Amino acid sequence: MRRDFTRFFTPGSFGWLIAQDLRLSLRRLQGMFGALKPRTASLILLAALIAFHGLAWPVAHWLGEDGDQRLFYPSLAAGVLFVLFWLVSQSLTGATRALYTRGDLDLLLASPLPPTHILGARAIAIAAEAMGAVAILVLPIANMNVLVNGWRWLTIYPTLLAGGLFATAIGIALALALIRLFGPRRTRVVSQVVATCVGAAFVLSLQVLNLFPEETRENIIAAIERSEPGLFNRHGLLWLPVRAAAGDLQALIFWFALAVGLFALTCLIMGRAFTTSAVQSAGLGAARTKPRAIRFRAQRGRILRHKEWRLIARDPWLLSQLLLQVIYTLPVALIIWRSLGTQSAAAVSVAPAIVVIASQLSASLAWITISSEDAPEFLASAPVTRAEIEWRKLEAVALPLGLFLALPLIGLAFVSPSAALWAVVFAICAASSTALLNLWHPMPGRRAMVMRRHSQSKLIGMMEHLLSLLWAVAMVLTGLGSVFACLPIGLALAVLWFNRPSRATA
Amino acid sequence: MTGPADHFSTIPAAVSLRGLTKRFGDRIAVGGLDLTVRAGELYALLGPNGAGKTTTLRMVAGLLPADEGTIEVFGIDARRDPIAAKRITAWLPDEPMLYDKLDPLEYLEFVAGLWSVAPEIAEERAVALLHTLGLWEHRFERCESFSRGMKQKVALAGALIHDPNLLMLDEPLTGLDAAIARQVKDLLMERVRAGAAIVLTTHILDVAERLADRIGIIHDGRLIAEGTLAELRQLAGQNHSTLEDVFLELTGQGPAGQGPAAQPTAIDA
Numbered sequence: 001m002r003r004d005f006t007r008f009f010t011p012g013s014f015g016w017l018i019a020q021d022l023r024l025s026l027r028r029l030q031g032m033f034g035a036l037k038p039r040t041a042s043l044i045l046l047a048a049l050i051a052f053h054g055l056a057w058p059v060a061h062w063l064g065e066d067g068d069q070r071l072f073y074p075s076l077a078a079g080v081l082f083v084l085f086w087l088v089s090q091s092l093t094g095a096t097r098a099l100y101t102r103g104d105l106d107l108l109l110a111s112p113l114p115p116t117h118i119l120g121a122r123a124i125a126i127a128a129e130a131m132g133a134v135a136i137l138v139l140p141i142a143n144m145n146v147l148v149n150g151w152r153w154l155t156i157y158p159t160l161l162a163g164g165l166f167a168t169a170i171g172i173a174l175a176l177a178l179i180r181l182f183g184p185r186r187t188r189v190v191s192q193v194v195a196t197c198v199g200a201a202f203v204l205s206l207q208v209l210n211l212f213p214e215e216t217r218e219n220i221i222a223a224i225e226r227s228e229p230g231l232f233n234r235h236g237l238l239w240l241p242v243r244a245a246a247g248d249l250q251a252l253i254f255w256f257a258l259a260v261g262l263f264a265l266t267c268l269i270m271g272r273a274f275t276t277s278a279v280q281s282a283g284l285g286a287a288r289t290k291p292r293a294i295r296f297r298a299q300r301g302r303i304l305r306h307k308e309w310r311l312i313a314r315d316p317w318l319l320s321q322l323l324l325q326v327i328y329t330l331p332v333a334l335i336i337w338r339s340l341g342t343q344s345a346a347a348v349s350v351a352p353a354i355v356v357i358a359s360q361l362s363a364s365l366a367w368i369t370i371s372s373e374d375a376p377e378f379l380a381s382a383p384v385t386r387a388e389i390e391w392r393k394l395e396a397v398a399l400p401l402g403l404f405l406a407l408p409l410i411g412l413a414f415v416s417p418s419a420a421l422w423a424v425v426f427a428i429c430a431a432s433s434t435a436l437l438n439l440w441h442p443m444p445g446r447r448a449m450v451m452r453r454h455s456q457s458k459l460i461g462m463m464e465h466l467l468s469l470l471w472a473v474a475m476v477l478t479g480l481g482s483v484f485a486c487l488p489i490g491l492a493l494a495v496l497w498f499n500r501p502s503r504a505t506a
Numbered sequence: 507m508t509g510p511a512d513h514f515s516t517i518p519a520a521v522s523l524r525g526l527t528k529r530f531g532d533r534i535a536v537g538g539l540d541l542t543v544r545a546g547e548l549y550a551l552l553g554p555n556g557a558g559k560t561t562t563l564r565m566v567a568g569l570l571p572a573d574e575g576t577i578e579v580f581g582i583d584a585r586r587d588p589i590a591a592k593r594i595t596a597w598l599p600d601e602p603m604l605y606d607k608l609d610p611l612e613y614l615e616f617v618a619g620l621w622s623v624a625p626e627i628a629e630e631r632a633v634a635l636l637h638t639l640g641l642w643e644h645r646f647e648r649c650e651s652f653s654r655g656m657k658q659k660v661a662l663a664g665a666l667i668h669d670p671n672l673l674m675l676d677e678p679l680t681g682l683d684a685a686i687a688r689q690v691k692d693l694l695m696e697r698v699r700a701g702a703a704i705v706l707t708t709h710i711l712d713v714a715e716r717l718a719d720r721i722g723i724i725h726d727g728r729l730i731a732e733g734t735l736a737e738l739r740q741l742a743g744q745n746h747s748t749l750e751d752v753f754l755e756l757t758g759q760g761p762a763g764q765g766p767a768a769q770p771t772a773i774d775a
């Protein structure tokens with residue numbers, strides 16, 4: 001790290017603080033690429049950017065002359081809303097992290113710098129991180145729109161910048177409100193869950209909207225067209241960011257002023273609250289378990305399984321990541337269900353979704369219990385065979401998975417009992433195969449890395465997704481009553497066979 | 507509680523290593539190590555960093571396959587029947603390995619379960635250990651907030667809860683403050699008196715000097731000297747008085763700079 005931009009500022013000044021915080025953000029970004037060399041990481045980033053620009057091309061055409069102009073404002077509004085939700089989710093995570101991560105913040109708060117400066121600098125870094133995550137997807141659309149539909153689309157840049165500041169102000173206020181509401185101990189968990197839900201809420205609500213009858217949606221579009229007073233009046237204040245994104249300069253200026261004002265106000269007002277909250281959460285120490293009578297269990301299997309469940313259940317970050325994995329699978333199923341419309345379609349929409357969720361969750365849980373074991377050597381020093389420990393871990397994976405899938409499976413059974421039955425069979429196959437893959441090819445890593453675990457072994461990651469896909473396809477074909485279901489089943493078994501542990505390493 | 511050297515021959519060997527060897531590529535981490543520790547004895551393996559202490563302990567604990575040699579734990583061939591040997595052995599790593607999200611009680615329950623200790627006995631021992639080690643107040647706190655010293659103590663409680671006959675402790679006192687170190691020392695002495703054998707490694711001379719019945723000096727994976735403190739002093743020559751002088755002399759870092767002894771010099775053999 002040579003790029004030390006802090007030296008351009010007087011030490012202790014606001015600019016210096018901002019530079020300091022941005023440098024930490026940059027480090028975190030570098031950390032995401034793991035052991036990759038900076039050059040490789042930039043190449044990957046560049047490739048992603050090119051790919052996203054390619055994907056944005058049809059979107060730009062659709063928003064321009066080619067598309068249905070009636071849908072222009074509704075879809076732009078949906079996009080802006082989506083980005084704002086996403087930004088709030090990101091900044092809430094960032095604000096919580098800032099409040100709870102010990103280290104440099106302790107040092108800063110102990111220094112004679114004014115708290116508003118400290119919060120201001122940290123808030124700018126949070127906003128920058130949130131915007132960075134969103135920009136890589138949004139700005140290609142803006143760029144392509146500039147190419148296809150003209151210069152005015154450049155206003156997405158300042159609109160996004162203002163959106164970042166706006167959302168960060170909300171995120172920080174939300175984090176502090178949560179601390180007020182739930183106390184510093186529980187807020188870490190709560191805000192993780194809230195951030196996850198906020199991030200996913202929009203995607204889900206869009207799907208729910210999709211489930212409404214055609215008529216309702218037509219009415220909403222018509223209401224926006226006519227600019228009726230109220231929620232759908234696109235000349236109203238609520239539509240300010242949408243009009244700004246659409247290239248309305250006056251709206252842009254207002255939107256920008258509003259965002260900067262809110263951001264500055266938050267930093268000024270909340271500076272002290274932020275400081276006290278940070279200090280509070282520092283004095284927390286660790287969470288306590290419930291005081292109880294000392295009663296040890298006797299059975300080894302139970303003790304081994306309980307340990308795994310406790311470690312997962314007490315890790316809110318892990319739980320929110322698992323939840324997210326499930327949430328993102330749902331819209332696909334809903335889309336398919338809708339497009340097919342009939343009840344018998346359950347077998348080809350919901351059932352495969354259950355199979356995919358089973359395989360993905362099973363893979364994550366197996367990785368958590370096997371690869372991110374905290375004390376592998378300690379376990380090895382115990383008078384228990386490795387096989388028994390591994391078996392207990394797989395048992396520990398099975399129960400939460402079964403509990404989690406029981407509800408959708410029962411729901412499915414009401415719609416189509418045969419589909420539910422097949423879903424159970426294929427979910428068990430899929431879950432077992434990805435769990436076995438993780439058992440045979442452990443990829444040691446920290447628990448927090450659960451969603452980035454494949455950065456170690458891209459091949460195993462691909463195998464995992466392939467297995468999950470093959471079992472889902474098998475489910476679809478079985479649901480359609482096709483004998484070709486044998487094909488993906490055979491392929492999945494072959495994939496497993498080729499990944500079996502070699503005698504030498506076992 | 508140390509008897510004269512000739513007494514040892516009648517006491518059963520708690521751990522007996524013969525020609526133990528471990529290579530990492532070309533590097534010989536442990537080269538033909540012979541070592542015998544008897545029940546009721548506290549043996550300190552003393553050596554500079556990289557001497558092969560941790561590697562030796564890890565082989566005995568069954569974590570690392572040995573390349574050559576034999577390991578016997580109370581007459582059990584540990585390389586043939588590792589599970590039986592592990593049943594009576596405890597290993598304490600140099601970095602405490604705990605589960606951050608568990609509290610000390612839950613951790614002890616887990617360890618007792620791994621070693622199949624009857625719950626009633628384990629509960630009793632857990633309570634006693636937590637009291638002795640000053641962890642009772644913290645029994646419902648998750649280990650993630652603990653200082654290194656506290657974590658070390660929890661790990662030690664885990665090593666003691668299944669009442670092992672052989673304790674392999676890797677740098678057990680490193681990083682502990684004086685008060686905690688004192689508690690740990692007392693606890694270890696009590697075990698030795700009860701008939702357990704303890705092998706601890708250290709690079710701190712003071713620890714070996716105060717605690718150990720016998721001291722083995724290990725250097726480059728070989729035992730270069732072994733004996734009681736008095737015997738080691740004698741070996742190094744009259745004009746050396748402290749163990750530090752002896753140690754520096756024997757590992758070839760002393761002022762005389764004569765290089766390490768070529769052959770392992772077992773005094774009490």
Ligand SMILES: Nc1ncnc2c1ncn2[C@@H]1O[C@H](COP(=O)(O)OP(=O)(O)O)[C@@H](O)[C@H]1O
Pocket residue numbers: 530533534535553554555556557558559560561562
């Ligand atoms: N897993 C390993 N891979 C390669 N070399 C190792 C490994 N473990 C230990 N070594 C080497 O073996 C030697 C002995 O190490 P160790 O037993 O840890 O020493 P000590 O505990 O006495 O400080 C050192 O040179 C170390 O670099």
Ligand SMILES: [Mg+2]
Pocket residue numbers: 559560561600676
């Ligand atoms: Mg060591």
